Amino acid sequence: MREEKLAIIYNGKTQYYLNPRLIKKQGVSPEKLELIKEKHIEKLDVFEKMKTEENKTKLKSLALSVEKIEFELQELWGFEKNKNMHEWYLVPKCTCPKLDNAELRGSEMKIINKECPIHGC
Numbered sequence: 304m305r306e307e308k309l310a311i312i313y314n315g316k317t318q319y320y321l322n323p324r325l326i327k328k329q330g331v332s333p334e335k336l337e338l339i340k341e342k343h344i345e346k347l348d349v350f351e352k353m354k355t356e357e358n359k360t361k362l363k364s365l366a367l368s369v370e371k372i373e374f375e376l377q378e379l380w381g382f383e384k385n386k387n388m389h390e391w392y393l394v395p396k397c398t399c400p401k402l403d404n405a406e407l408r409g410s411e412m413k414i415i416n417k418e419c420p421i422h423g424c
Contacts, residue, residue, distance in 0.1 A: 304422055311340060313347045328421045329381045339379045346372045353395040366394050366421045397421050 309321040321343075326336065346369060353365045373389045382388075391397075391413075392404040398419045407413065417423045 308336070309345070311343045313344055318343075318347060325380070331380065335379050339376060342372055342379065343419070346376075349401075350395050354380050362396060362421050366391070366397075369394055393422060398423075 306320065309323055310317045310327075311319050311321065321339065322338070327332075331339065336337065349365050349368050349372070353362060356362050356365060369384065370389060370391065374384050374386070377384050377388070387409055390405070390408065392399045392401055398416045399422050400414050403414045413422075415422045
């Protein structure tokens with residue numbers, strides 16, 4: 304598969320590439336591949352909104368939008384919907400520990416910074 308078909312392009316720049324081996328392994332059709340790319344762009348749109356948002360209530364709502372997109376991506380990829388596989392701690396303005404939560408990915412455990420504007424109190 305050509306590299307440009309795997310690129311997630313946002314605001315005229317390549318942000319990242321989808322994994323061609325995973326596409327093949329999961330049997331992702333060309334139609335689903337385009338939907339996956341659209342969902343990634345939708346998620347990047349939400350990230351951009353989060354970067355400029357100051358209101359904690361709105362940030363929490365935007366983070367829920369990211370979670371919804373993550374569930375939709377899991378379904379498009381042919382994976383079981385599982386919130387424990389989401390990288391929830393990578394949303395803009397999250398101050399929860401990145402490395403610790405990356406190590407816990409897949410488990411139900413999370414380390415939350417109580418001062419985090421998104422996940423804290």
